[in-house]
Amino acid sequence: DTEVTQTPKHLVMGMTNKKSLKCEQHMGHRAMYWYKQKAKKPPELMFVYSYEKLSINESVPSRFSPECPNSSLLNLHLHALQPEDSALYLCASSQDHGTGFLNEQFFGPGTRLTVL
Amino acid sequence: KNQVEQSPQSLIILEGKNCTLQCNYTVSPFSNLRWYKQDTGRGPVSLTIMTFSENTKSNGRYTATLDADTKQSSLHITASQLSDSASYICVVSGGGGNKLTFGTGTQLKVEL
Numbered sequence: 548d549t550e551v552t553q554t555p556k557h558l559v560m561g562m563t564n565k566k567s568l569k570c571e572q573h574m575g576h577r578a579m580y581w582y583k584q585k586a587k588k589p590p591e592l593m594f595v596y597s598y599e600k601l602s603i604n605e606s607v608p609s610r611f612s613p614e615c616p617n618s619s620l621l622n623l624h625l626h627a628l629q630p631e632d633s634a635l636y637l638c639a640s641s642q643d644h645g646t647g648f649l650n651e652q653f654f655g656p657g658t659r660l661t662v663l
Numbered sequence: 664k665n666q667v668e669q670s671p672q673s674l675i676i677l678e679g680k681n682c683t684l685q686c687n688y689t690v691s692p693f694s695n696l697r698w699y700k701q702d703t704g705r706g707p708v709s710l711t712i713m714t715f716s717e718n719t720k721s722n723g724r725y726t727a728t729l730d731a732d733t734k735q736s737s738l739h740i741t742a743s744q745l746s747d748s749a750s751y752i753c754v755v756s757g758g759g760g761n762k763l764t765f766g767t768g769t770q771l772k773v774e775l
Contacts (some may be wrong), residue, residue, distance in 0.1 A: 551706070553706075587768075587770075588767070589752060589765030589766065589767055589768060590707070590765055592762065592763070603762075635704065637706050637707075639706075650756060651695075651697065651709065651712055652709075652763065653709070654699075654706035654707045654708070655706050656705050656706045657704070657705060657706045659704060
């Protein structure tokens, strides 16, 4: 299995809702990533998990809360979001969070989030 | 500052024609360079990945080149197909912290 899967594909939520995005990979990768991508812009790194521990938080607002329950799963919990948080949220994984080929990232299809 | 610049910003070509996309970077130290294809509303898919010692790599109709001295890369697409219509993103790994620096992409449209 060489795929990163993300659910749901689309999500519409109000500013008071609590929702979660899910990401799963079965490639044995030990690093997983969350990115946010606005239209016609490159992905922006949000979080990096390495060996199930949070290793990078790119100063993301606390209304985004990542969780890595095990080496195959990565969640992004959402609470009290703002309309400007509407974007494509991409999950990625890599064999390791190191240099070279080990950190070649494989991306999931993304979750299209709309905050009303 | 680590930066990746791509040109052109957008490109329209006829089906069957070839095209070349450019990428210039200032990321240092350099680890590797990748080209991704991203369909609208979908995640990026890796086309090629090259290290410092590689100057060309092919994947079907896609051929990437790398000149580590001038810090330039190109992606050549031959015999374009309608399905090649997508955003092509140049991504450089390195620059400390094992982070990726993304280019802003070239939006390619292939028309009949």
